[in-house]
Amino acid sequence: MISVLIVEDDPMVAEMNKFYLEQVEGFQCKGWAKSVGEALIKLADESFELILLDIYMKESNGLELLSALRRGSKRIDVIIISAASDKDSIRDALQNGAVDYLIKPFEFERFLAALSAYKEQHFLFRNQDSLDQSELDKLTGYRKEPSTVQDLSKGFTRHTLRTVWKAVETHNANSFSTEEIAVSSGISRVSVGKYLAVLADMGALNSELTYGTIGRPVQRYRMSSRGSSVISKFI
Numbered sequence: 412m413i414s415v416l417i418v419e420d421d422p423m424v425a426e427m428n429k430f431y432l433e434q435v436e437g438f439q440c441k442g443w444a445k446s447v448g449e450a451l452i453k454l455a456d457e458s459f460e461l462i463l464l465d466i467y468m469k470e471s472n473g474l475e476l477l478s479a480l481r482r483g484s485k486r487i488d489v490i491i492i493s494a495a496s497d498k499d500s501i502r503d504a505l506q507n508g509a510v511d512y513l514i515k516p517f518e519f520e521r522f523l524a525a526l527s528a529y530k531e532q533h534f535l536f537r538n539q540d541s542l543d544q545s546e547l548d549k550l551t552g553y554r555k556e557p558s559t560v561q562d563l564s565k566g567f568t569r570h571t572l573r574t575v576w577k578a579v580e581t582h583n584a585n586s587f588s589t590e591e592i593a594v595s596s597g598i599s600r601v602s603v604g605k606y607l608a609v610l611a612d613m614g615a616l617n618s619e620l621t622y623g624t625i626g627r628p629v630q631r632y633r634m635s636s637r638g639s640s641v642i643s644k645f646i
Contacts, residue, residue: 412439413533416459418476419492420445420468424515428463428492431519435526447471451479459487461529464509466493466500474500477507488533490525492517518620567609573646574598575606579616579634586619586631607632615641 415438419425422445429440442457444450446468453459462480466473477489491504494515504512510532511525535546578596579587589607593600610616615638621629635641 413437413461413530414439414441414459415461415463416440416442416444416450416453416457417463418444418447418450418468418473419463419465420470421465424465431522432463432526434519435523435530437530438526445470447473447476447479450476454485454487460533462487462489463492464489466491466495466504474503474507477504477509481507488529490529516620567606569646571598571602572606572642575603576610576642576646579610579632579638582634584634586621586633588629588631610638610642613641614638 415432417425417428417432417440419428425443425445429443432438432440438461441459442453444453448471450462462476464473464476473491473493477491480487480489489504489509491509491512492515493500493513495501496514501512510529513521513525535542539546574596575592575598578592581595582591589600589604592598592607593603596603607616607618611618611632614635616632617635618630618632621631
């Protein structure tokens with residue numbers, strides 16, 4: 412089991428993170444600290460392998476803890492879970508070795524992806540003395556950019572991609588949902604959702620979750636600045 416320390420000053424958020432953590436096999440929450448000071452005390456007394464770290468806390472800034480860890484001799488991995496979305500905080504976190512960065516609010520699927528990727532990395536480093544290029548590429552997230560429609564995914568066609576993209580272009584710089592593209596393109600919502608997800612992965616679209624007053628959050632998309640150039644090779 413991978414031992415985890417949650418560093419978060421909001422008890423309700425800390426409890427939610429713990430609940431999410433308990434849904435992922437292979438992890439165990441062994442402690443909670445509501446400030447950098449408390450975290451340092453716990454780290455001195457107990458052994459942890461992973462920290463789920465908030466940045467904006469009332470008494471301290473989580474990046475101080477991350478910097479302190481990197482200056483010290485302990486090898487403890489950190490995943491940032493924070494509302495901090497400014498580029499300076501993100502850059503500082505990544506440059507100080509955070510293995511992932513989740514911006515609040517997030518969905519469980521993103522949390523699961525972060526923990527699953529970390530678990531694979533953790534056991535790979537623990538069990539192997541060296542890595543080959545394919546294993547390293549997997550850890551660093553390197554993916555060969557697809558060059559044809561067939562490279563995108565099994566079942567994708569140029570005709571459907573062209574139809575979806577034409578519907579996307581009608582929105583120009585405005586955001587849109589899967590449902591809106593399905594209506595305007597005449598393609599099923601499930602199929603449109605798959606195409607939009609791939610287009611977002613390719614960088615042709617930007618995606619964001621929007622929260623209304625009622626119901627679940629909605630995934631919305633917007634054409635990226637390089638969307639047309641990315642899609643041109645496929646359609």
